[in-house]
Amino acid sequence: MRYISTRGQAPVLTFEDTMLTGLARDGGLYVPETLPRMSAAEIAALAGLSYEDVAFRVMRPFVGESFTDAEFGDCIARAYAGFGHAARAPLKQLQDNHFLLELFHGPTLAFKDFAMQLIGQLFQTALARSGERVTIVGATSGDTGSAAMEAFRGLENVDVFILYPHGRVSDVQRRQMTTVSEANAHALAIDGTFDDAQARLKDMFNDFVFRDEVRLAGVNSINFARVLAQVVYYFTAAVALGAPHREVSFCVPTGNFGDIFAGYLAKRMGLPIARLVVATNQNDILHRALSTGDYVTQGVAPSISPSMDIQVSSNFERALFDAYGRDGAAVAQLMAELKAGGFHISQGALEALRSDFASGRASEAETSAMIARSRGEMGELLCPHSAVGVHVAQDFLGAVPMVTLATAHPAKFPDAVEAATGIRPALPARMADLFERPERVSRVPNDLTALEAHVREALAR
Numbered sequence: 430m431r432y433i434s435t436r437g438q439a440p441v442l443t444f445e446d447t448m449l450t451g452l453a454r455d456g457g458l459y460v461p462e463t464l465p466r467m468s469a470a471e472i473a474a475l476a477g478l479s480y481e482d483v484a485f486r487v488m489r490p491f492v493g494e495s496f497t498d499a500e501f502g503d504c505i506a507r508a509y510a511g512f513g514h515a516a517r518a519p520l521k522q523l524q525d526n527h528f529l530l531e532l533f534h535g536p537t538l539a540f541k542d543f544a545m546q547l548i549g550q551l552f553q554t555a556l557a558r559s560g561e562r563v564t565i566v567g568a569t570s571g572d573t574g575s576a577a578m579e580a581f582r583g584l585e586n587v588d589v590f591i592l593y594p595h596g597r598v599s600d601v602q603r604r605q606m607t608t609v610s611e612a613n614a615h616a617l618a619i620d621g622t623f624d625d626a627q628a629r630l631k632d633m634f635n636d637f638v639f640r641d642e643v644r645l646a647g648v649n650s651i652n653f654a655r656v657l658a659q660v661v662y663y664f665t666a667a668v669a670l671g672a673p674h675r676e677v678s679f680c681v682p683t684g685n686f687g688d689i690f691a692g693y694l695a696k697r698m699g700l701p702i703a704r705l706v707v708a709t710n711q712n713d714i715l716h717r718a719l720s721t722g723d724y725v726t727q728g729v730a731p732s733i734s735p736s737m738d739i740q741v742s743s744n745f746e747r748a749l750f751d752a753y754g755r756d757g758a759a760v761a762q763l764m765a766e767l768k769a770g771g772f773h774i775s776q777g778a779l780e781a782l783r784s785d786f787a788s789g790r791a792s793e794a795e796t797s798a799m800i801a802r803s804r805g806e807m808g809e810l811l812c813p814h815s816a817v818g819v820h821v822a823q824d825f826l827g828a829v830p831m832v833t834l835a836t837a838h839p840a841k842f843p844d845a846v847e848a849a850t851g852i853r854p855a856l857p858a859r860m861a862d863l864f865e866r867p868e869r870v871s872r873v874p875n876d877l878t879a880l881e882a883h884v885r886e887a888l889a890r
């Protein structure tokens with residue numbers, strides 16, 4: 430299995446090198462050169478298997494020679510052993526033909542744990558073999574950072590630095606990052622938005638001197654292995670609802686486009702997915718782009734679903750790459766235009782995107798109203814991100830079963846949930862002392878030189 434860049438100018442890599450490399454050296458994102466397909470019989474055979482067994486069968490063809498069957502199986506087993514639900518990603522009925530896929534039973538209570546716990550194991554296995562040491566730098570709007578800290582805390586061959594937008598994550602999210610006591614984990618509060626943090630991260634990757642000096646690695650969905658691990662739960666959910674004999678649709682609360690891109694991969698692999706619905710909050714660039722063809726950034730307005738407060742949606746580049754017939758030069762041109770504020774999607778590419786993706790948005794009021802309604806009518810306490818998904822899904826319910834992804838636990842966003850329902854959701858017992866633990870965080874300017882200096886100094890200590 431070989432991986433190529435969406436901008437067409439970077440070396441072709443194996444799975445392991447793709448995972449350890451992060452951003453391609455031409456600024457693009459790695460994708461598989463060809464996608465493995467699963468036949469209807471192979472999909473049918475997933476019924477009744479454990480989450481771990483499905484994960485092995487779905488992901489194995491992407492891994493190639495990078496890990497042996499035994500190594501890969503062990504990594505999967507260790508990754509999901511700590512989840513708080515035997516099914517790992519349980520499915521619940523919400524409404525007639527509408528289901529909720531609960532992705533918040535991992536150690537940090539968000540869907541990020543599915544991929545981060547696995548790549549933590551894969552990094553450890555690969556680095557133990559090579560004896561190499563890497564510096565992971567990640568950008569987060571709240572959940573990727575806590576999941577990364579949890580997965581990489583205390584690991585011998587890794588230092589992990591997480592940039593989050595100061596004042597723009599929930600208190601629980603912040604404390605999940607700033608209370609990690611292990612010396613290899615560093616929380617950095619940046620003056621700016623998540624888009625600024627992600628842009629500085631990409632700048633670090635594009636500074637080859639720094640990149641090579643610290644052996645930079647990434648665990649955002651820049652890293653294809655992150656997206657791959659998220660493909661698995663589309664299979665478990667669809668098979669539970671009758672795939673491959675029956676079509677299923679998914680509605681996905683979306684920001685950086687990683688999770689829904691995983692659904693797109695599942696569809697391309699042969700899973701019968703009728704609709705992939707992009708659900709955005711008021712920061713609705715993706716909904717606007719799919720509706721009008723204009724992908725134009727506006728300022729980010731802080732919302733009650735802060736993890737989706739994103740304008741520059743990294744993985745949309747992967748979808749554009751396919752929509753433009755895998756023309757790396759065309760994608761590089763669009764990304765250059767994005768730096769100046771935006772681009773227009775050609776008619777052909779827009780039609781290609783619309784053949785896979787539908788979209789909708791939820792305002793702040795609609796999100797709050799759905800948190801209240803789902804509690805009252807459906808008996809489900811939703812986090813605001815999941816509520817965005819459930820709200821948008823209402824316009825797409827019909828004969829095909831709809832699965833909305835519940836991407837985080839409501840207790841990560843207690844203020845928004847309490848404001849909507851009067852109920853303050855409690856953290857699980859193992860996190861009960863989160864607000865008593867001491868915090869450790871560095872405030873850093875939104876400036877590449879300052880950030881690189883900070884990382885270098887911390888590594889030298």
Ligand SMILES: Cc1ncc(COP(=O)(O)O)c(C=O)c1O
Pocket residue numbers: 539540571572573650682683684685686687688689736737814815836837
């Ligand atoms: C709780 C939650 N929901 C939804 C999203 C959006 O997912 P993606 O960025 O993969 O589109 C995020 C951030 O990634 C998140 O943390």
Ligand SMILES: N[C@@H](CCOP(=O)(O)O)C(=O)O
Pocket residue numbers: 568569570571572573574648649650651684685687736737743
């Ligand atoms: N919402 C995310 C943003 C980063 O997304 P990623 O999937 O690229 O890591 C977060 O919680 O940090």
